[in-house]
Amino acid sequence: MDDLLADFLTETNEGLVALDVALLRLERSPQDKPTLSEIFRLVHTIKGTCGFLGLSRLERVAHAAENVLGLYRDGVLAVTPNGVSLILRALDRIKDIISALETNGTEPAGDDGELIRHLDAAAGGEAETPSSQPDEEAAEEFGARAAEPREEALPATRHPAQPVQTAPLRSATPATDTTPEESAGGRAPPQSIRVSVDVLEDLMMLVSELVLTRNQLMQLSRARNDGAYSVPLQRLSHITSDLQDGVMKTRMQPIGNAWAKMPRLVRDLSIELGKKIDLEMRGADTELDRQVLELIKDPLTHMVRNSGDHGLEGPEDRRRAGKSETGRITLNAYHEGGHILIEISDDGRGLSIDRIKQKAVSQGLASESDIAGMSEAEIHRFIFRAGFSTAAAVTAVSGRGVGMDVVKTNVERIGGTIDVSSTEGRGTAFTIKIPLTLAIVSALIVEVAGERFAIPQIGVLELVRVGGGSGSRVERIKDAPVLRLRDRLLPLVSLGRVLGLEEGSRNLDEGGESGFVVVTQVGANVFGIIVDRLFDTEEIVVKPVAPILRHIGMFSGNTILGDGSVIMILDPNGIARVTGVMADGGGSRMDDGKVTSGVRSNEKTALLLFRAGDETPKAVPLGLIARLDDIPVEQIENSGGMPVVQYRGQLMPLLSMTGGFQPQDQERVRQTVLVFSEGDRSLGIMVDAILDVVDEALSVQAGQGRPGFLGSAVVAGRVTDVIDTAWWLRQAGGDWFRPAASSSVTRRLLVVEDSAFFRELVVPALAAEGYEVVAVEGPAEALKLRERGEVFDAIVSDIEMPEMDGFAFAEEVRGGGAWRDLPMVALTGRVEPAAVARGRAAGFTDYVGKYDREALLASLGECFAVPVEA
Numbered sequence: 001m002d003d004l005l006a007d008f009l010t011e012t013n014e015g016l017v018a019l020d021v022a023l024l025r026l027e028r029s030p031q032d033k034p035t036l037s038e039i040f041r042l043v044h045t046i047k048g049t050c051g052f053l054g055l056s057r058l059e060r061v062a063h064a065a066e067n068v069l070g071l072y073r074d075g076v077l078a079v080t081p082n083g084v085s086l087i088l089r090a091l092d093r094i095k096d097i098i099s100a101l102e103t104n105g106t107e108p109a110g111d112d113g114e115l116i117r118h119l120d121a122a123a124g125g126e127a128e129t130p131s132s133q134p135d136e137e138a139a140e141e142f143g144a145r146a147a148e149p150r151e152e153a154l155p156a157t158r159h160p161a162q163p164v165q166t167a168p169l170r171s172a173t174p175a176t177d178t179t180p181e182e183s184a185g186g187r188a189p190p191q192s193i194r195v196s197v198d199v200l201e202d203l204m205m206l207v208s209e210l211v212l213t214r215n216q217l218m219q220l221s222r223a224r225n226d227g228a229y230s231v232p233l234q235r236l237s238h239i240t241s242d243l244q245d246g247v248m249k250t251r252m253q254p255i256g257n258a259w260a261k262m263p264r265l266v267r268d269l270s271i272e273l274g275k276k277i278d279l280e281m282r283g284a285d286t287e288l289d290r291q292v293l294e295l296i297k298d299p300l301t302h303m304v305r306n307s308g309d310h311g312l313e314g315p316e317d318r319r320r321a322g323k324s325e326t327g328r329i330t331l332n333a334y335h336e337g338g339h340i341l342i343e344i345s346d347d348g349r350g351l352s353i354d355r356i357k358q359k360a361v362s363q364g365l366a367s368e369s370d371i372a373g374m375s376e377a378e379i380h381r382f383i384f385r386a387g388f389s390t391a392a393a394v395t396a397v398s399g400r401g402v403g404m405d406v407v408k409t410n411v412e413r414i415g416g417t418i419d420v421s422s423t424e425g426r427g428t429a430f431t432i433k434i435p436l437t438l439a440i441v442s443a444l445i446v447e448v449a450g451e452r453f454a455i456p457q458i459g460v461l462e463l464v465r466v467g468g469g470s471g472s473r474v475e476r477i478k479d480a481p482v483l484r485l486r487d488r489l490l491p492l493v494s495l496g497r498v499l500g501l502e503e504g505s506r507n508l509d510e511g512g513e514s515g516f517v518v519v520t521q522v523g524a525n526v527f528g529i530i531v532d533r534l535f536d537t538e539e540i541v542v543k544p545v546a547p548i549l550r551h552i553g554m555f556s557g558n559t560i561l562g563d564g565s566v567i568m569i570l571d572p573n574g575i576a577r578v579t580g581v582m583a584d585g586g587g588s589r590m591d592d593g594k595v596t597s598g599v600r601s602n603e604k605t606a607l608l609l610f611r612a613g614d615e616t617p618k619a620v621p622l623g624l625i626a627r628l629d630d631i632p633v634e635q636i637e638n639s640g641g642m643p644v645v646q647y648r649g650q651l652m653p654l655l656s657m658t659g660g661f662q663p664q665d666q667e668r669v670r671q672t673v674l675v676f677s678e679g680d681r682s683l684g685i686m687v688d689a690i691l692d693v694v695d696e697a698l699s700v701q702a703g704q705g706r707p708g709f710l711g712s713a714v715v716a717g718r719v720t721d722v723i724d725t726a727w728w729l730r731q732a733g734g735d736w737f738r739p740a741a742s743s744s745v746t747r748r749l750l751v752v753e754d755s756a757f758f759r760e761l762v763v764p765a766l767a768a769e770g771y772e773v774v775a776v777e778g779p780a781e782a783l784k785l786r787e788r789g790e791v792f793d794a795i796v797s798d799i800e801m802p803e804m805d806g807f808a809f810a811e812e813v814r815g816g817g818a819w820r821d822l823p824m825v826a827l828t829g830r831v832e833p834a835a836v837a838r839g840r841a842a843g844f845t846d847y848v849g850k851y852d853r854e855a856l857l858a859s860l861g862e863c864f865a866v867p868v869e870a
Contacts, residue, residue, distance in 0.1 A: 008049050009102055010194065015042045016098070019091055020264040023084055027267075030079035040069045046094065057107050058097050064119035065090040071123055085271075086122055088264070090115060197290075200250050207240075207247045208440060208541040212560050214240045215538065219563050230669055234632045244440065251291070252436075255333045255342070256284030258297045262304055266329065269308040276315055276326040277308055283333035288340050288436050295414050296342070296434065299407040303344045303430055304329060306404075311348035311428055321425065323347070339416075339458050340436055345429035351422040356382050363388065380420050384408045412573040415441075415456060415556060417522055421803075433458075441542060443569065445535035445561070446518065449501035454540055454559055454569045455529070459520050462606070462622075463534060465693075467514040474517075474530070483517055483528055492517065492528045493579050495570075498554065520572045527576065542569065554578055605698055605764075607715060609691040610674070612657035617691055617720045619713070621698075623760035624725055626677035628690065630670045647675075647682055654684040655731055657708070657723075676729065677757075685728055692716065700768040710768040722768070725761055726853055747793035747864060751775040752782045752809065753827070754801040758850075762796070762827075765853055771860075778802070779809035786819055794863055795819070796856070799828035799839065807842040814843035823863030827856065 019042050026035045047062035065087055071077040093115055100108035214237055221229050259281055266279040288296075312318075312327035319325060332343040353376060360366045360382045371379070382388055386405040411418045416434030435441060435458050443454040466474055466483065474481050474492060481492040495501075517528040540559040549555060549568075556571035606622035636645050636654065643654040654673065673684040700711045700722050710722045749771050753759045759775040766773045774792070776782050778801055795813065799806035806826055813819050826844040828835070836847045846859040 005053060005101070005105070007194075008053060009098060012046055012049075012094075012098055015046060016091060016095055017260045018042060020088075020261065023088060023091075024263045024267055026079060027081060027084045033073075036069070036073045036079075040066070040073050043069055055097075055101075055107055057110065057112065058094060058101075060116060061090055061093050061097070061112050064116045064123075067123045068119055077122075077125065083122060086118055090119060195250075200247075204247055204251060207244050210240055211244060211440060211539065211541055215561065216564060219561075231634075234634060234669070238632070238635060248289075248440070251289050252287040253290050253293050254285050254287050255293065255296075255340070256281070258293050258300060259284055259331060261301075262331065265301065265304060266308060269305065273309060274314065275308070275312055277312060278326050278328045280328060280330045282331065286333040286335060286340060288434070292340075292414055292434055292436070295410065296432070299410050299432070300331075300342070300344070302407055304331070307344060307346040307348070307428070311346040313349050317349075321349075335436070339433055342432040342434070343429060344432075345427060347427040350424040350426055350428050351380055351383065351420070352424060353379055356380070359388065377421070380422055383420065384418070415458065415571070415573075417459075417573070440539055442537055443540045443559075444518065444537050445567075446495075446516075446529075446531040447533040447535065448496045448499065448531050451499075451501060452535070452561070452565065452567045453495070453531075454538075454567055455518060455520070455572065456556070456569065457537060459522065459572045461519045461521050461526065463693075464517045464519060464528070465514065466517055466530075481530070485519070485528075490517075490519065490526065490528050492530055493575060494530045495575075496530070496532075498575065498579060522572050522576045525576060529570075529572070529575065540569070605695065607694055607696055607698065608674070609694060609715065609720065610672075610687045611689045611691060612685075612687040617715065617718055618657070618687070619698075619715050619720045619722050620674065620725060621760045621764055622693060623756060624676055625674055626682070627675040629673045629675055629684070631673050631684075633669060633671050636671060643686075645673075645684065647684070650682065652682045652684050654686055655728055656686045676725065683729060698722065698764060698767065700764070710764065722764065724765070726765060747860070748772045748791065749774070749860075750782060750785070750790075750792040750795045752779060752795065752797040752801075752806075754778050754798060758798075769857060779804040779806075779812070782809070783812065786813075786817055789818070792819070792822060794823040794825065794860060796825045796827050796860075797844075798850070799826055799830060799835070806844075807838060810839070810843040823860075825856065825859050825863065 019039060022035050022039050022042075026032055026039060029035065043062055043066045047059055047066050050056075050059035050062055068077070068083065068087065072079050072083070077083070093112060097107060097110075100106075217229075217233055218237060221233050262281065263279055266277050269275070270277045307329045308327075312329070313321065313323075315325040318327065328347045330343070330345045332345075334341055356379050357371050360371060360379070361368055363385075365382060365385060365388070366374075383404050384407075388405070408418050411432055411434065414434055416432060418430060418432050420428065420430050422428040435456070442457045444457055444460055446453055446455060464483065464485065474483060476482070481494065483490045483492055515530060515532050516534050517530055518534075519526065519528050538561070540561075542557045543559060545555050545557055552574075554571055554574040555568045556574070557569040558566055559569055560566055607619045608622045608625060609617050609619055612618055631645055636643050638644070639651060643656070644651045645654060646652075652675070672687050672690060674687060676683045676685070694716050696713075696715050698713055698715075700713050708724055708727045710724045713720055713722050749766060751759065751762050751766070751773055753762065753775060754777055756777070759777070763773045763775050774785070774790075776785070779797075780803065782795075782797075797806045797809055801809075804812075806828070810824055810826075813822070813824065823845045824843060826839045826847045827850050828839075828847070829850045831847065831849045839847045845863050848855045848859050
């Protein structure tokens with residue numbers, strides 16, 4: 001294939017993606033002249049280039065479509081749904097010819113006479129009657145297509161189509177094109193060049209090797225303690241990191257590229273199924289690695305087809321259910337840490353718990369007694385079993401459950417997880433969590449029986465020391481190892497035993513040896529992996545698993561460490577499959593009356609002990625800390641009089657607990673930093689040294705008005721200063737929240753907050769004021785406490801929470817039950833008058849800005865002083 005034809009195919013494929021989106025936009029707004037001009041220009045470009053290259057068949061189809069579009073543009077013909085369907089059929093034919101051109105280098109033989117006659121008839125003013133026969137049969141099963149999925153090949157019917165409301169994709173238009181408005185304004189198109197993917201892959205491979213070499217040199221420098229090389233090695237490390245970030249950006253693409261065909265897919269589903277469907281896409285600009293993007297396209301396509309076919313009801317059923325005739329499918333993508341979350345939800349009929357139970361029992365997947373003891377979340381996860389489906393009939397489009405095991409397998413193959421939540425009659429939501437990239441990832445290095453392994457950090461929740469008098473120890477229930485982690489029994493897997501290395505690994509069951517448990521999450525399942533030792537986290541270069549080891553299923557690759565050692569990368573998904581470990585979202589519940597999911601101020605909590613300034617230990621809840629970093633001092637700069645560091649693409653402010661910081665005055669080479677993160681905000685607190693991590697019941701004695709400290713407590717046998725994290729967050733500026741005053745009231749409070757960060761922030765602060773606090777992650781958990789008869793003096797609730805927001809929660813509490821008359825304080829970042837008025841109407845006693853501790857304490861004092869009216 002010559003270069004001219006290759007360029008033509010690339011540009012045409014980009015144009016076809018843009019045409020799909022533009023035609024759907026035109027169908028919604030037939031009088032949209034700029035869109036008509038854009039469509040005509042793209043088709044005209046394809047036709048003109050075909051003639052130059054001698055592609056006669058392609059030229060004839062494009063020319064016939066151009067004739068109709070020209071009449072639309074000139075206002076001679078009115079744009080109709082059937083007319084748009086006819087143009088879309090012409091584009092499908094063009095795509096088929098382009099696909100054959102890419103494969104064979106020549107146009108395929110074929111007869112386009114019937115299609116061209118329909119186009120010519122439309123151009124002549126005759127009513128468009130596109131054939132109801134598809135150009136190709138839609139595949140019934142996910143992954144059954146030999147070539148790229150052709151979701152857009154579904155047929156148009158003889159019935160007029162209902163316009164499909166779809167959100168436009170900004171990423172769908174080629175970067176090198178300009179809109180008519182831009183051309184009129186004389187704005188130059190963005191500068192770009194095309195580079196072969198192979199070239200980028202080779203460049204990524206070279207950068208990976210450079211990272212490995214950098215790690216080896218840093219290891220040698222630390223081992224020999226040779227200061228002469230420390231500065232140039234730090235510079236090399238800095239440059240390598242910048243180069244790695246730069247090359248990674250060349251691989252990153254917006255997820256909107258994987259969504260580009262979804263509007264067309266949903267439009268065709270709407271016509272074929274006779275349903276009205278509204279597709280909403282959020283976060284289309286969210287970027288992820290090209291390799292991950294390619295692997296996630298098929299699972300997304302299958303899940304959207306499932307939602308449209310079996311998730312959404314027909315118009316008549318929706319009317320009877322009191323819903324809008326138009327069903328909604330929502331795609332949402334956003335970054336969270338080092339991974340991306342993709343949500344696919346619909347407002348349809350939801351999953352039927354009874355039908356899933358019946359199917360599970362009939363297929364022998366569980367007994368009736370097993371089903372009776374399962375939660376709804378566990379029952380929902382049966383749909384990921386191979387061959388499981390509750391659909392009354394399998395259609396050509398999809399069958400909910402049929403193929404979901406394939407989706408799950410494909411997601412797990414790239415180190416991701418998938419989970420489902422559903423409310424019968426209200427809809428279903430799938431959440432996919434995948435790594436941003438598969439090339440270079442952050443991993444925790446562990447050791448078992450003298451052998452080291454890497455565990456990707458994406459699934460690591462926390463680390464727990466066990467045995468050796470640490471307080472935590474491995475117990476056994478029916479010969480199965482478990483760990484009592486707060487209020488749950490956590491199932492454990494001995495890595496040494498699973499890998500056949502138990503002879504050299506430590507026996508933690510007797511309590512004499514000490515070791516560690518890596519608490520890992522796979523989907524909604526949480527379990528612990530027993531290891532002997534923990535090392536630091538490293539950015540590792542992922543190499544594929546050797547063919548001789550692929551049958552094991554517990555490894556996702558291998559890597560080379562800084563000392564030259566080759567180690568295997570563990571796959572938590574594979575370990576869970578091999579061992580059969582299952583837990584309900586975080587371990588088996590202990591039936592001892594404790595809160596099923598939450599934090600209690602009078603229970604033990606993990607504390608990080610560190611030293612800063614003087615010799616008195618300082619403590620902060622470990623759950624607040626996103627990361628411990630060791631930053632080269634040369635990377636710390638000053639901005640507006642404040643130390644800052646370039647951290648993950650942003651400037652992160654750094655605070656010193658000793659007052660002031662001048663990098664050039666420091667003798668140390670590296671600076672230890674505690675990193676606090678919530679959403680896209682980050683703050684670093686510079687400390688002198690990390691001392692320990694301990695589990696203690698935090699009993700804070702009120703401080704003496706020292707700013708930045710809640711007070712003192714006895715931790716690990718020593719008097720320890722407990723820092724007021726909120727005060728330090730305020731010093732960073734931005735929209736971190738304000739610190740607070742004090743109160744001596746002793747009451748029992750329930751805090752409802754979906755953010756783990758803010759739960760960890762609120763509980764110690766209120767506990768230091770004498771309150772007993774129970775914090776849960778959402779209204780559902782809070783209402784379970786009400787059902788169990790838990791008694792509180794007041795409720796503090798966030799407003800913006802998934803599934804049930806704070807307004808609905810307040811209305812539910814005020815609707816009846818033991819908590820009906822409790823004071824309720826809304827704690828939220830939205831304090832505009834309309835939001836306050838709505839909150840009070842829903843039943844909130846007061847409305848406090850988040851996180852204004854002084855106002856919160858004052859509000860609680862007023863609530864307890866004034867009785868709540870019924």
